[in-house]
Amino acid sequence: MTETAHRAPVVDFDHNSDEHSADPAGSYRALREEHPVAWSDAHGGYWVLSGYDAVFEAARDDYTFSSARNSYGGEGLSVVIPKTPAPFHIPIEIDPPDFKKWRKLINPITAPAAVERMEKIVQHFVTAFIDDIIEVGEADLTSVIGVPAIVTVDWLGLPIEHWKTYAFAFHALLVAVPGTPEFDKAVNVDLPMLEKVTKGVIAERMADPKDDIISYLAGQEVDGRPITADEVFAIVDLLLSGGVGTTASLVSNTVVWLYKNQDVRADLIENPDKLERAIEEFLRFFSPTQGLARTVTKDVEFQGVDMHEGDRVLIAWSSANRDAGHFEDADEVDIERWPNRHTAFGIGAHRCAGSHLGRAMAKELLSQILGRMGDYVVDLDALEPYPHQGTNTGWQAIPATFTPGPRVLEGDPLAATEK
Template sequence: MTTSESRDEAVGSGDVDFDHHSLTFRDHPHEALAELRSRGPVLHSSAHDGFWVLTDYASVFEAAKDDARFSSAESVGIPASGMPFPILPIESDPPQTQQLRAITMTPFSPGTVKSLQPDMREIATELIDAFIERGECDLVQELTTPLPARLMLRMLGFDESTWRSWVERVHLVIHDRAHDLDAAMTAAGSLLTELGTEMERRREAAPTSDLYARIVHGSVDGVPLDDVQITMYGFLMMLGGMDTTSGLTSNSLLQLCVQPNLRQRLIDDRSLLPAATEEFLRHDTPTLGLARTVTEDATMAGQSLKAGERALLMWAGANRDPAVFENPDEIDFDRENKRHLAFGVGKHRCLGSNLAREMFKVMIDEILTRLPDFRLAGEPVRFSDAGEVHALRHLPVIFTPGPRRK
């Protein structure tokens, strides 16, 4: 990036009519991003008080790695989250970002996540047992949503039987914020209140080793986190742990329904699952993009960005950039280039990436094992807004009934 001269010239040549919270974008996000990318990698939209949209791999990668010029501290959403305090650690900048992430790094490490696989299998077995004899189910409502939610509550040390209440509020915050801010903020307030109650429980009870206890007793530079920091950190655990993995899994299951040859390959050769996981992450990225705030005047891809302006880094656009991925709209389990940006890149790379991958593989493996001939039984239903997470609300399927395991 270089110092900018004039913003007006760039905006005049780069204005686009683009709203990532629209129904049109929800229904055709990849087509929309491809069309934008064909007009230029960095363009300006007047929606939501104006923002830049970055759609190619090179621009998204550059911005994501440059925390000094593309700050996460204000809000990673467009429009801004509406929360009175930063959602930590995602809405922070280095070095605070690394210091905050260090508090929960161990629970999300590859080794710890691997040790959680029996828990994932146990929950998956229980959930599938509940519908396997029926020969029909809603895979989102009955598996891909409850499993990540229950596991996250278990990790946090919360009552996992209350998963539905947590999920309903998380969905309001993520999927309704741009269209019904009051409902989203009411749900957010309820979440924060309950997180505050759990915080006090941790302080009054004997020490525990759960994830939330780590946050409650966490510190930065020897200074304990305050109440606001603790509850906002817990808030992020809920947002990240209860929606995106279900979004990835449901998007991918839909692909296996409409492309049965892919499903058969995985049934025949389960060793393909790790490579398939990376390809589904690239092709069906649930978090389509996150925002940054420009901190100084600069030029990027010929466009003049001004300090204080907002930029939306479209991970999904980068992941289907034909300059980087050959035949990007195709799902290719044998693809050699696996350097997708589904989890972001740099200091803000998704803290829960290991956990998401493992849960995804377990759910896909269990489905292919226990209901291998699953097929669509009706129209899949998406959430009305894909601006934050592109995900299915319902995925009705039918299959040959099978026996319970327990």
């Protein structure tokens, strides 16, 4: 347990508690309005930055607020509180200046031009997933929202027959409650199995490259020497955890919200050109990645509090996005809000590498859901939220009915995959 006597203000707050999960935005609002920088004794102790200015300042100062893996607050992934048992991730767990050489490898494969080349495949999977349910007129809409996972798995060059196991395991790591059978199965059974599969593909591509992202990464040089298989794995595992859950969280929140706000849904169906700005607003409003962590590297005064070397810090992107000092009517959705300088993709050096891909997948999913099944009716009583919403928020069951429609693709393009 960390020595907390000198830390103030101390608040009764835990972003992983059931109380917080019941209303994450309300919980952060109450905290932010009183104490935009505060200490919580939960999880061994951590600072919570919930005001926009604090979030902005800390996220841009990697030398004081480090993302590097360390043993403060336990073992595991350094950018979440509490730490989860994930393998080392590159580049998110590396600080500048070393960070730059790694990020340089990822930028070309996630830049707008690269994402444009992926548009057809994204469209294909969204069409196929909607085809799978469209004739029946009834489905759990989260089945369609599996698209980001299958796209990521396919793009990397991993076997798509395992896409669902990848999706569930990476999702469970962030949203299941530790100690539950779902969490334990992900950590003890699925993730070790998938690690073997992923490492096997990396070894194959190092020997015999193909046209996929793992082959691209396997062919890179770092510091004038070939990249190692472990380093490729550390990047691929991060791309999986970044690609699989975040866009799904965004789209699941948006689909339910649009059902509850049918005037906006009708507006978007009639004016699809409004979708791009609307997605920025949904990113702000829902902040799929609610908050991520840093570790303080030296004793420092920050925004009026004394922080100490080794202190853990939660940077609450979602709370910054509702700060009334920065966003007018911050708790309202305005699909035409512009400019919209939200923090949903983070701020600073580690700002999301997959933002263009996330946006493209969200746009295609929402376009086709609104275009092909836009009269969907959600059974609100049967909605199931993610069990805890400290890192990602969203719905894991969205039972709905809609007017049946025709399939678009011939045959069953998903026949060889897990359904």
